[in-house]
Amino acid sequence: MLNYFAACPRGLEGLLREELEAAGAENVKETVAGVSFSGTMETGIRTCLETRFATRVLLALGTFYAGDDINFYNGAYSLHYEDYFDNQATIAVDFNGKSDFIRNTQYGAVRIKDAICDRFSRLTGHRPSVDREAPDIRINAHLDKKSNVTVSIDLSGESLHRRDYRTGAGAAPLKENLAQAIISRSGYVTGNVVDPMCGSGTLLIEAAMKAADIAPGLLRRRYGFSGLKNFDASLLARLKANARERAEAGKKRLKAANIRFYGFDSDPAVIARARENIQKAGLDELIQVEVSDIHSLRNPFPESEPGIIVCNPPYGERLGNFAELLELYAALGNRIRSEFPGWQAGIISSSSDLLSCLRLRADRTYRLFNGALACELRTFRIKKDDAPGAESENSVAAESTDRTVPAVSEAAQDSQSEMKAIIAEDFANRLRKNLKKFRRWADREGLEAYRIYDADLPEYAAAIDLYGGYALVQEYQAPKSVPEKTAHQRMLNLLAAVVQVLEIPGENVILKVRERKKGDSQYEKLDETRRTLLVREYGISFIVNLWDYLDTGLFLDHRLVRRMVGEMSRDRDVLNVFAYTGSASVYAAVNGARSVTTVDMSRTYLSWARDNMKANGIKNPRNVFVQADCLKWLKTCPDRFDLIFADPPTFSNSRRMAESFDVQRDHVALLRDLVRLLRPEGVIVFSNNRRNFQLDAAEVSGLGLDIEDVSLRTLPEDFSRNRKIHCCFVLRRKSARFEDAERNS
Structure with a gap:
């Protein structure tokens, strides 16, 4: 033995x-x-x-x-x-x-x-x-x-999960033995099978092989045991011959019983590979696949007995495309309820949140591993009397669990049956109202980028901005008093409502999490998609990136500030310091500034500013872009300007700066340097986003400046709920004698 x-x-x-x-x-x-x-x-x-x-x-x-x-x-x-x-x-x-x-x-x-x-x-x-x-x-x-x-x-040689029928696979191929586990745990023995997102056809092929009693290794050409000294080749030949007889008998049995396997996928190239795999497996008489997206999913066996649905939808390890997947899972659940009453289903994902978006009540949950990735396989029975969208057990979200046992206990199933699907109707209604209001206003103003929601309802703590046909959802960090699971579920429901109300593809919804940041961390890179959009604002074009950074390259709350800077710029030499992507510089140039000097410490953002200029056809040779530590540069700049716009960070301790900067602590010293660069009739527009910022009026007045607080006047309609989103001051020379005093000193 x-x-x-x-x-x-x-x-x-x-x-x-x-x-x-x-x-x-x-x-x-x-x-x-x-x-x-x-x-x-x-x-x-x-x-x-x-x-x-x-x-x-x-x-x-x-x-x-x-x-x-x-x-x-x-x-x-x-x-x-x-x-x-x-x-x-x-x-x-x-x-x-x-x-x-x-x-x-x-x-x-x-x-x-x-x-x-x-x-x-x-x-x-x-x-x-x-x-x-x-x-x-x-x-x-x-x-x-x-x-x-x-x-x-x-004895195996190459890993036994390789059956040698694959000629090609999709982007995330499912290993064959895991596919068999999904099929078996879903309760399949025989009967019709549908895979709504079949990819290269692995689940369908493995299901057909199981039903037809086809040995998985029948197509393999070599095993490790063939190198053994006493290997009996005739034994292997007998075993394979027996397996072939069973396979042929099994396929005939399935055809006689009119049992079929049907798959759909939206990618024609993937479907072509699936057909090649199916043919190589010798199952083309049993398995059929066609190009169709999830929204068009239909029951290909409407007159037959209910069968089983098996599916390995995308998991979405990256948060950035979560909204797209949320929409996909929701659509999958809806189509299953609509088209497959009485059927069973087994669906696997690494995200319990996405599985809950199916809005199907799970009978059992199994923990499986796709490589190193922990996954849940949930199995379902689709009730025959469920109408699409009706309240029923199938509309209950399966509870997210962290179980180590293979299946859910009866007590856990009872708990799940009592759960109610949380639909964010209150948020959806508010979003519809806001959308109607702000879309009309934005069309009148000529705006393609604007805010439509900013934590209007405290339990849905997020800001939502529209950029053309895209929605940027920025989730605010939940307070410690709110359980993490509760906050997470609210965000899922919020995203579902965003996709539904805005009627845009889930892939066009980008989710980011905003936390309290210090220094330059608001500019830190999150990704590197290098995807950009061009949006219009009062007839001016700006390049935005919704994916790669926490901020997009365009501060929407400063819209009226930069327009004001533009209106003040005609025939003036303008300095934009702490310029970021140069949006105020573009306004100044478009409105006829004699020259615009744009200063920022970041090479990336200066390049972005140049591109914004090019996007508006601006080619003034007098416009200058300077990469420098802004604070040090101001102390040594020999030039003078008619208009200076400064929008410094709230706080910065960048390694490229000699010293840290705090706008509350250091704003007087900053303004003193700006005054030195200001011509006698010059104007400083000074803004920042520090909450509860207090301008030191006495010290600023002592610099020879008249102060006009235009914070409320520069607050856009779409930010009217947040009066402290920014502050802005117009600072003008009191009289020419201060210029004379400065020269004498």
Whole structure:
């Protein structure tokens, strides 16, 4: 009797154990990421050919204690490798595990290899050669936490999840043994199968193979056991012949019962690859696929008995496309309810939030792993009496769980059945009202970028800005008094309502989380899509980036400030310092400024400012762009200006600055430097976004400046709810004598 270990992904151990027991294996014992069992050599070969869940089948040669390097080598040397292969075979060694003296897997593999070669050299005078890429024999060695090493021969060769029917796959191919787990855990035995997002067809092919009793390894050309010294090729031939007979009989049985497998996908190229895979698997008479998006999903078997839906929709590991996926899952749930009453469904995702957006009540939940990614498989029964959109058990969101047991307990199911789907109707109604109001206003004003919601309802704490056909949702950090799960669920409902009310594709909704930031962190890069849009504001074009930074390149609350700067700029030399992407510079140039000097510390934003100028056809050679520490530059600049616009950060401690800057603490010193650059009849427009900022009127007046607070006058209609969003002051010279006094000093 030989001892084996069948390795599998986590979450598949129970299925693999049941499969081995049904196949007649002995001493079957489930453990982490695999199952041990006993049997003859035929048992091991048949398992390689017929397992639907294992990735490898290992024939154990022996186990020994390896407390130190000497014991390790001697234990490896003592095993009878010559019983299974000779010195003409090429070998490779895979090792996993660490101990006090085995610090890396490469060292462990080399020591095992040395022991094998030394043993053959002593016994035969000739050692096997090493071939890491395509060896005749692959040795597997595992060191456990108790310093026990088990050495095995890998009978599989290439991983058993590869069935050799794939000619191509989509962007995120599903491993075949995980596909079998989805199918089996979903309760499928036989009957019609639909995959609404079939990709390269893996779920459909695996379901058909299960229903037709087709051995998964039937198409494979080589196994690891073929390199064994006493390999019986006739045994494998008999096993394959038997498997072919069963496969043909199974396919005939399915065709006679009119059982079919149908898949949809929106990508024609992916569907073409699926057809190639299906044909190579020999299942083109049973499986049909067609190009169709999720919104057009239909039941291809309306007259047949209810079957099963299996689906592996996109998971959306990145938060940025979450709204798009939310819409997709919601649409999937709606189409399933509408088209497939009475059916069963099994849907897998790494996001319990997205699964909840299906609005289907889960019967059971299983934890599976797609590679290293933890996933949930939820299974559903679609009620026959459910009308689309009707209140029912199927409209209840499945509860997000963190269970380690395979399935949901009955108590948990009862708890889920009592849950009610939280629909953000109050938020949706407010958003509709705001949209109607601000869209009319924006059309009159000639604005393509504006705010339509700013935490109007405290429980939905977010700001929503429209940029052409895109919506930017900026979630405010929830207070500590609000449970994280509650805040998260509210945001999910908010996003669902945004997609519904604004009637824009989910992919055009961008979600960001705003926290209290210091220094230049508001400008830090979040992504690198390099996607940009061009939006119009009062007839002027601006480039915005909704994806890569926390801010977009255009401060919407400063819209009237920059327009005011533009109106004051005709025939003037203008300085825009702390310029960011130069939007005020563009206004000045468009309105006839004699020259515009744009100063910022960031090379990226200065380049952006130049592009904004180009987008408006501005080519004045007098316009200057300066990359510099603004505070240091102001102290050394020899030029004078008629109009200075300064919108400094609230706080900055950038490593590129000599000192930190706090606008409340340092604004008088900043204005003193600005006054030095101001011509006798000059004007300073000074703004910032610090809440509760207090201008030191006495000190500023002492600089020879008249003060006009225009904060409310420059507050746009779409920011009227937040009167402290920014402050703005127009500062003018009191009289020419201050210029004379400055020259005399």
